[in-house]
Amino acid sequence: MARFVRWYGSGPLHLLVLVASFALTGYALVRLFAVRPLAVAIWFVGAAIVHDLILLPLYSLADLSAQAVLRHRATHIPQPPWINYLRVPAFLSGVLLLVWFPLILDLAIPYPDAARLSEGVYLGRWLAITAVLFGASALAFALELRRLRRAARADEKRPAPGHDTAP
Amino acid sequence: MDSGGRPSAPGSDGPQHPASDEGDAPGRLERVRAAAAARAAEGAARVRAFVRRVERTPPPPGPFRPGFWRSPLRGPWLTSVFGLVLLIGIPLLFVTGLLSYAAYNPGLGALNDQTPDKGLLGFYLFDWPTRPYWLYRLTQGVHVTLGVVLVPVVLAKLWSVIPKLFEWPPSRGAAHALERLSLLALVGGVVFEFATGILNIQLFYVFPGSFYTLHFYGAWVFIAAFVVHVSLRLGRMTRSLRSRSLLTELRTGLADTRPEPPDPDGLVALEPAAPTMTRRGALALVGSGSLLLLVVTAGQSIGGRLRRTALLAPHNRDPGGGPKDFQVNKTAASLGVTPAHVGPDWRLEVRGRGPTLVFTRAQLLAMPRHAAALPIACVEGWSTDDQHWSGLRLADLAALAGLPDAGSVLVESVQPHGPYRSVVLRGNQIHDLRSLLALQVNGADLSLDHGHPARVIVPANPGVNNTKWVRRLTFRT
Numbered sequence: 001m002a003r004f005v006r007w008y009g010s011g012p013l014h015l016l017v018l019v020a021s022f023a024l025t026g027y028a029l030v031r032l033f034a035v036r037p038l039a040v041a042i043w044f045v046g047a048a049i050v051h052d053l054i055l056l057p058l059y060s061l062a063d064l065s066a067q068a069v070l071r072h073r074a075t076h077i078p079q080p081p082w083i084n085y086l087r088v089p090a091f092l093s094g095v096l097l098l099v100w101f102p103l104i105l106d107l108a109i110p111y112p113d114a115a116r117l118s119e120g121v122y123l124g125r126w127l128a129i130t131a132v133l134f135g136a137s138a139l140a141f142a143l144e145l146r147r148l149r150r151a152a153r154a155d156e157k158r159p160a161p162g163h164d165t166a167p
Numbered sequence: 168m169d170s171g172g173r174p175s176a177p178g179s180d181g182p183q184h185p186a187s188d189e190g191d192a193p194g195r196l197e198r199v200r201a202a203a204a205a206r207a208a209e210g211a212a213r214v215r216a217f218v219r220r221v222e223r224t225p226p227p228p229g230p231f232r233p234g235f236w237r238s239p240l241r242g243p244w245l246t247s248v249f250g251l252v253l254l255i256g257i258p259l260l261f262v263t264g265l266l267s268y269a270a271y272n273p274g275l276g277a278l279n280d281q282t283p284d285k286g287l288l289g290f291y292l293f294d295w296p297t298r299p300y301w302l303y304r305l306t307q308g309v310h311v312t313l314g315v316v317l318v319p320v321v322l323a324k325l326w327s328v329i330p331k332l333f334e335w336p337p338s339r340g341a342a343h344a345l346e347r348l349s350l351l352a353l354v355g356g357v358v359f360e361f362a363t364g365i366l367n368i369q370l371f372y373v374f375p376g377s378f379y380t381l382h383f384y385g386a387w388v389f390i391a392a393f394v395v396h397v398s399l400r401l402g403r404m405t406r407s408l409r410s411r412s413l414l415t416e417l418r419t420g421l422a423d424t425r426p427e428p429p430d431p432d433g434l435v436a437l438e439p440a441a442p443t444m445t446r447r448g449a450l451a452l453v454g455s456g457s458l459l460l461l462v463v464t465a466g467q468s469i470g471g472r473l474r475r476t477a478l479l480a481p482h483n484r485d486p487g488g489g490p491k492d493f494q495v496n497k498t499a500a501s502l503g504v505t506p507a508h509v510g511p512d513w514r515l516e517v518r519g520r521g522p523t524l525v526f527t528r529a530q531l532l533a534m535p536r537h538a539a540a541l542p543i544a545c546v547e548g549w550s551t552d553d554q555h556w557s558g559l560r561l562a563d564l565a566a567l568a569g570l571p572d573a574g575s576v577l578v579e580s581v582q583p584h585g586p587y588r589s590v591v592l593r594g595n596q597i598h599d600l601r602s603l604l605a606l607q608v609n610g611a612d613l614s615l616d617h618g619h620p621a622r623v624i625v626p627a628n629p630g631v632n633n634t635k636w637v638r639r640l641t642f643r644t
Contacts (some may be wrong), residue, residue, distance in 0.1 A: 010343075052325070
């Protein structure tokens with residue numbers, strides 16, 4: 001037993017569960033790959049690659065760049081942590097686009113004829129939702145800024161100890 | 168995770184199993200081993216040396232370095248919250264998906280079965296019932312809407328464990344390597360299933376092959392890996408969930424947001440950045456993504472006044488063919504059905520025991536008609552409200568054909584090409600008194616797009632199995 005664990009790296013139950021699962025995977029994969037195996041394999045493995053190595057790095061990079069680029073624009077006026085006012089509408093709008101992009105970008109060629117509905121409405125609707133999301137976020141940010149600045153002005157009026165220390 | 172006695176690489180300080188040295192069964196094992204002892208030992212030593220060398224190799228720069236991942240929110244608790252949501256959601260998706268396959272009655276033959284090679288994977292199939300009449304509307308509406316709604320949760324779950332993709336060394340032995348292979352099926356599978364489903368409901372047929380084949384077999388590949396993942400991680404998930412209180416997290420502001428304590432899996436950042444979002448903020452962000460998707464999607468399956476709220480869903484409007492018109496899956500024109508196919512020369516043939524009966528539409532209209540209020544529910548998840556159909560009972564037509572106890576009926580359409588122009592219905596569907604060969608809907612003759620001159624409508628039947636433009640019914644025992 002100990003030798004097995006040392007050789008395998010885990011207990012025998014781990015191996016049994018995995019082998020059982022791979023047997024089922026194999027059974028389904030043979031059928032999944034029955035027609036156009038290469039294209040299906042590319043889609044299957046590509047799905048993981050597109051998410052893990054393209055989508056996730058892209059949105060992480062966008063988030064980091066937004067923080068890096070806008071960080072140095074800080075003024076002397078107090079600012080609330082602002083990144084989430086950008087993140088939240090961008091995420092919500094992005095996730096709508098991610099799910100409904102074929103309709104939004106007019107890519108579903110059979111759709112108008114099959115459903116007797118116009119596909120042209122979706123881009124406008126998505127843009128309108130995006131505008132509302134960013135607009136609401138901007139409004140919330142503006143209100144927060146006003147609140148902070150009022151508080152700062154109130155602070156300036158009454159001299160506080162340590163007021164003259166360097167920032 | 169367990170490095171099982173081998174010198175563990177820096178950072179992989181997983182819990183060590185106490186070596187329970189009970190000794191091998193001496194006789195047989197030793198004899199087998201003796202045969203190739205020398206060479207095996209040499210090979211094993213070489214492999215071990217190689218593994219040790221890899222383990223000692225410092226990780227390449229970038230995401231493989233432990234300090235690369237800096238989010239202060241990543242950690243087993245957050246991952247487990249997303250995991251718990253998926254632990255409930257994914258089985259519901261899987262089961263409703265299996266039900267949808269059963270609803271097509273694939274057991275009735277190749278016409279109903281897009282995956283005839285299913286073999287053992289069809290072990291669960293059963294006769295699809297006709298009641299409640301909204302059954303398929305519910306199960307498929309849940310399947311599609313839930314799938315759409317879970318997208319942000321899947322993204323969040325994958326985000327929360329991304330450092331594991333860049334583990335170093337890539338493999339710490341056989342167990343670890345097998346587990347990572349299973350994770351490829353898990354991640355590839357979940358993205359593949361969500362992608363094919365979401366593309367299909369928008370009629371964006373770019374995937375390589377039949378949607379039914381890809382989505383059905385893909386689901387089994389995915390669920391095999393999902394079950395392994397759950398069985399290997401369930402304990403860790405429950406422990407992680409207990410490690411912090413959800414209520415406390417919901418009350419914790421940004422100033423008090425700290426990384427979770429270091430974990431053996433390496434999810435928690437070694438050099439965390441200052442937090443820019445609370446854990447409750449992250450949960451709220453993902454939750455509002457799901458909520459927003461629910462709002463812009465669910466109306467197409469709920470219908471009524473809510474249909475218009477499904478701003479981005481494909482069947483969120485009436486197609487505008489009059490005040491009582493309703494959604495169409497495939498119009499006549501898109502399937503090559505022309506008015507010439509269903510003009511004055513159109514006849515309905517009814518076959519059973521004895522000679523074939525032939526009816527004009529006028530003759531059908533003169534026969535005793537019955538009404539039924541039934542929805543159209545599509546595999547794409549959208550559905551209509553109950554429509555008021557009027558026509559001949561399939562049971563009456565079976566009796567006319569001399570087979571009042573018919574066990575099945577083959578329904579054939581004038582549709583010249585494409586799938587689902589013929590379908591087989593089962594006895595329970597024929598004998599439900601609401602199952603009609605409809606001639607009218609909502610008080611008017613069927614429009615061409617809704618199947619004029621005659622279409623089948625059966626309670627709880629998937630939309631495509633309610634054949635339009637019927638030209639022949641063949642009842643069988």
